[in-house]
Amino acid sequence: MISQDFKSMLERKSVIRNFAEYAARRGREIGYENVFDYSLGNPSVPVPDSYKDAVFRLYSTLPSAALHGYSPTLGNPNYKKAVADSLTRRFDVPYTPELIFPTSGAAGAIAHACRAVVRPGEEVLCFAPFFPEYREYINRTGAVLRVVPANTENFQINFDAFESMIREKTAAVLINFPNNPSGVVLSEETMIHLADLLRAKQEEYGHEIFLLSDEPYREILFDGKKCPYPAAYYDNTLTCYSFSKCLSLPGERIGYVAVCPRAKDADVLVPMMGQISRGIGHNCPASTAQLAVAEVIDQTADMSVYETNMNLLYDKLTELGFEMVRPGGTFYIFPKALEEDAVSFCRKALKYDLILVPSDSFGVPGYFRMAYCIDTEKVKRSIPVLETFVHTEYPDR
């Protein structure tokens, strides 16, 4: 019988999607270049030429079966080795290829990691603000996602709330820094505190608490900042990554889970994820993408535009009196709305063809997200529009 469960989901459209669809409709009316669409996190810079070159080279040198044949169940060895070597070199955690499981982007990585270390009925904690899709990724594994309220002072971690929410059935904690939607990076102090607390709680409950670290924005950092690499601080870490943002190829659906070599049962987790794939019906990312990414592993698209855009917006928003934490990375900024109801605020912005996303679905009311992965030229054109919006709608500020 048709699943009423999935059918009923169709009626609950995501807020982000509603605003994005409005932007697309409005674009058809007045020309998309005239819509200041800050709704979607779709990378705007091109894939690096080296990726394209790698694809062409693979097509001209490899026999068809080597390029397009089935990947081994646990992934292409070249890709696994390239990822392991790169992580080891960059973060000084001694990965081997056996600890890398190729996935369909970060979504696939979280789905696999969660099924491997969380049992149905157990709980996964995450911190507001958080990417709303986490709810689906986690709840569909049979586990329950519980959201720790935000630390709105700096969008690091609200440790008081967190500590009160960890309990016996907490099997994992899901973090995301640099963060979507706030752009905040994890401070080393926060990371150390988090790791200490998790170790203490593991001891207290007598079982592992895994850290699922979702890091698709790891390579997009501003002001020369660094973001600590969680697996270097906490052994039971499964790093979930996607090349979508750093190589600008979200449609190719390629990422991985990296199991920390010091994690409990590290040697069986990747083979277990191979078994999980069978039930999910997903066996590895595309073979060509695995082989091509392996060849350009430490390269990135030219992401300087994101920092340029961030600076333009941060300066103007500050000048207009918005409160916000200066983003340390990503291509998001997350200011406080000028009225309590962020949905009402974002609705008013629509009159100016400014597409902003209210923060409610990110687990924090009263803020809005701007995704500035768009041309700088458009960001510049949006500045006077932002000014008019604020001065007209909120004249008393």
Next chain:
Amino acid sequence: MISQDFKSMLERKSVIRNFAEYAARRGREIGYENVFDYSLGNPSVPVPDSYKDAVFRLYSTLPSAALHGYSPTLGNPNYKKAVADSLTRRFDVPYTPELIFPTSGAAGAIAHACRAVVRPGEEVLCFAPFFPEYREYINRTGAVLRVVPANTENFQINFDAFESMIREKTAAVLINFPNNPSGVVLSEETMIHLADLLRAKQEEYGHEIFLLSDEPYREILFDGKKCPYPAAYYDNTLTCYSFSKCLSLPGERIGYVAVCPRAKDADVLVPMMGQISRGIGHNCPASTAQLAVAEVIDQTADMSVYETNMNLLYDKLTELGFEMVRPGGTFYIFPKALEEDAVSFCRKALKYDLILVPSDSFGVPGYFRMAYCIDTEKVKRSIPVLETFVHTEYPDR
């Protein structure tokens, strides 16, 4: 906590995999060209040049964001349209793009289709012999796979057994013709009988019974045979397809579910599959693959080698006294073993470096599968080896 469920799966290695791993090990000892490896269904012919040309053309004409950007949630429109038009043209069922859901091969298609129309606890029936991975695809959705015993006379459908097994909680029936492992194609008579019976049972129980039709071998047919297209005979059909075999690109992981326009709730099933993807953590096949397949939609790799190989093997096996049904398609043949215990039979063959797969995991004891997607030259070299094996091990036949 670590999932004992998935961990314990690691100890239960598949029989096919054991034989394939033996073949690989033996290949390292004596040279793989000397191992007559009939164990794996990995297409041996190259991807057609037109596919390669399409990829190059896309890279040189499309902007990066159009080629590598996120696919819309329900898939790339060009791909959906190409598939819908092709199916309509070829099978006279009026598909529209909205009825096509792109998936990660046929495995992803079955996983999505099953979650859409079967609720946890309900039953899916399939017919022996069957592809052993079905058990994982189906059971992990929360449904239960029940296997209808084989009709060993011709490997069509054992209708007596089938009828006795359909019951109130039968939500779907999974078929696979041309069949892996038997190579048998569905006769039109069988298809009509099946459709009539399902319609009668739908009426009797007052609910839909969906037909999940797994058709990755649809384009590999011998002797000018045709295989009926199930959705043309039965409305509640979800066609599950993969381009792995017809285009020789299993590693690219691209397929689809096509919802029959006359199916119950046809208009919501694809959007539901979009929701299912969120929980599975898999969003669409690779964008480049979707776009490239759209451009070569009705083309295939040169698959004539499979028919050549089939004829060589069928003739020799017949001459050696094996009983079997002549394959109508695929790249498999499924003869009766020369002793009751097929595992023992296949173990004896190993001494001759003949890698055959015993039938037990396909749900029928006493047979063996040969996957002849290998070079014809190797098939020819294997013929005297087959003779020696049979004459030496079974001299009294």
